[in-house]
Amino acid sequence: MKPDQLQPENFRDYSPVARAFTVQNLALLRRLPLSICPSFLVQISDLDTCFPRERILLQNQCAALEAMQPGELDSLLAPIRAITLPPDISAMNWVKAPELFVERLSEVLWSSGQINAFHQASRTLFAAIPDPADGKERLLLIALGRGADLSRRSLLKKLARRGLRLEALQTNTAAQQMIGVLRQRSERTKEDYGHWYIDGGEKWMAPAQQGKSSLIETSYTELAPLRDHLLQRMQDILQQKKSGAELMRSALASTGPSALDSDKLSSDPVLQRFYTELFTKGSGTQVFSTSFVQWSGRELTRRAKPSTLLLRYAPRQRYRSLNEMIEKPLADALDPESSLIDGEMGAFYNWIEMNWISAPGKLTTLVWAEGSQRAVLIGPGTQPNTISHQRVTVLEALAFAQGS
């Protein structure tokens, strides 16, 4: 089937929310080339478990494309239409299983040498869609380095180049004040899925009171039951020794929240899916808590576009062979020094990602080397590559970075 042949009844297996969305946007879907129409369907089919911001973004994209003059849309779609696809992929049931089509499409684009042309055409198409202004004041708080030697001069160097290096942060109140700011913001501005705390180990704080704030908090430790389920699946696949990465990746990607009993961790289907996909679609998150924290931050930024994000990198398990780490994760054989290096790079990526979704001058970032007086502060009030030896608290530092 081709997109221009789509009918409402083709979507009868979709959830009611997704079905209503496809019917509402059927005219647009019919105009899309086969090489991108299923990508829209992947997002639409998951609408009932996506974050509110994802739903709004998808609605905006469809509305903007629909509102374009026919000539404009046709010219944007022309390079995508020029992508040639083999008959076998065109014959796939891409309405029923759009994610399988997208997986196969990726193989086709790489093997036919069309991947760069496709990426370029897609970038051009989405760049033409106006980005709704988001003037939110965002806050990114990160703690890392617990148990490691934090004295080296180059600590957090990538971030320090972009902001103010603090050498005398008041240590004894730092954690408490970071949590306090997070709670305060989540109580002041209640926002669905807008305030998050992700910990790579045991959480710093007691759970927030139900209903008082919109803060969502979880940790590597809390998600252990879900992860253990998945590790068992990975172990089963490894023991089959039938195929390599493709089988592993496909098997993980097709593992849904119910298969991992994610309902025991949360009654919210949106969170069930989010927590599940951190492990089924992340790489390394299943075995390294540092990868889990970085990937959680990235996925939250990409999908939920949070206002407040507290990420805490904890020491990960010591490196052993992949099979060993999957078969027998070691919670007590930790590697704090390597975890610090992982966390530094992860924090840099988390900052880049929060920058992508923030308007200029609207993001404040504090990265604290946990337990030490050292931190990096980046915000509208800081200058790149500067240093301060003045004794400050977290609250004072944040006020300074925000220019207040």
Added chain:
Amino acid sequence: MLSATSVRSGLALPLASMRPAEKTIVVTFGGGARDEETFAEEGQENIPNLLEKLLPQGTFFPQVRNAGILGHYVATASIVTGVYERFNNFVAQPPPNPTLFEYFRRELRRPLDDAWVIAPSNGFQKIGCSSNSAFGARFGAGVILPKRLLNAARGSLPRQGDQLQYLLQDNYEMPEYEVKSSSQEREMHLDTLESTLRLSVDDFVKRARTVDSADELSLFITRRLMDQHAPSLMMLTLHDMDVAHSGAYSLYIDAIRRADRLCVELWQAVQTHPEYKDRTAVYFMPDFGRDADDDPAGNGFQHHRTGSDMARTTWLLAMGPHIRQNVVVERPIESIDLVPTIGKHLGFDTKTPGRYIEELR
């Protein structure tokens, strides 16, 4: 990338006084290493040996583009065939186009033991020869996968078992799996270890206990081959750094530093070996880069999925008696240019789409 002042140029010996290399070793980093962690200013602390010991003795190309599929097996196959191969990266299969080893052995009538591939990664057992009917296994290279040998050795020595598991690490995206053998490949198995390398299974396992990683084990096998057969053409693929797929930056950096040390150890082994000294060209080249930090389509160093310039761009360091020293060539070249260049040096035509690299004349 290197600045003009960081590399002195013009110290080359007169070309007329040089003679072509008689032996060739290609070293690829089958894991992808970005400029950021290698030759860019920030990464230079990770490669002191390449930068200070090797680069002044060779010709360096900072812009090598890989325009093919950015998967390690298919990219390495493309490097050895000189053609951008298009097959499924995750299925072990012989490349359809003739390999450098087959051209070499057929055109120069070289014996069976004169071309070898040492690759740590599972799935590489079919890289020694192509499925091309005019070439194929009868002209292919011997293939040694030290990790597979070690795995088999563990089975034969049960009590020495699992302490060696860490050396069997394959990257996160390529878990260990069984590949069907066929007569169309020349992988060396455990039963010929002793006759080929004069190394007992027991001694091999003992040696494995003393090394820190699969790449170190690969270098040990390479040196053993040099001692036993002195092959004229070898390819060594280092793969530890592909641990980057797990998202652990520290492990990726450790692996780059290890590769840096192993490169200089190999060069020193070449220069102190009577069969190789002053008659061997060595080419060091990662198969490609990895994704950029600021590319929203990727996740930085972790993967190589975006096909962006950073993921496609890598470098080549060439060293040997006929190769000018302390020279940086800024002109972009492609990874498939290596095969016709080596072919021309060794005296055969490869009929591949890549271009001869004139600066290595």
